[in-house]
Amino acid sequence: MAQFVIRIQxxxxxxxxxxxxxxxxxxxxxxxxxxxxxxxxxQMPDGEYxxxxxxxxxxxxxVVRRAVESAxxxxxxxxxxxxxxxxxxxxxxx
Numbered sequence: 001m002a003q004f005v006i007r008i009q010x011x012x013x014x015x016x017x018x019x020x021x022x023x024x025x026x027x028x029x030x031x032x033x034x035x036x037x038x039x040x041x042x043q044m045p046d047g048e049y050x051x052x053x054x055x056x057x058x059x060x061x062x063v064v065r066r067a068v069e070s071a072x073x074x075x076x077x078x079x080x081x082x083x084x085x086x087x088x089x090x091x092x093x094x
Contacts, residue, residue, distance in 0.1 A: 002081050004057070006031060006049045006064055009076040018071050019046075025067035034091060035084075042088035050084070057081050 008022060023033065031051035035042045044050060053060055061079045068075050 001052045001054050003050065003052050003083055004031075004060060005080045005084055006051075006060075007078040007080075008047045008049070008064070008068055010047070010068075010072050011074040011076065012072075014072055021071035022068055025070055026064070029063055029067055035086060035088065041091040041093075042086060043091050044088065 006026070008026075010018065010022070026032075026049045029051075030053065031049035033044045033049055035044065035050055055063070057079045061077060064077055064079065068077065
């Protein structure tokens with residue numbers, strides 16, 4: 001199973017509720033806005049998601065396209081495969 005980082009750019013001025021729809025659609029597809037490592041959770045930048053999949057990049061792009069189109073019609077997508085190194089803020093545990 002490969003790791004993917006996905007970047008979603010919603011063009012125009014989408015409301016927060018549109019981003020919430022995109023976030024939920026991406027979560028249902030198995031992608032999150034955080035990285036879990038060493039017992040901590042790290043916040044991904046806005047519009048970026050990470051997850052693992054057995055799909056090809058092209059197949060995953062189509063899944064992401066359907067998820068985004070359910071919320072917004074003017075967008076750009078980037079699907080990158082591979083391990084990532086990061087320096088992101090830790091999400092405080094409650």
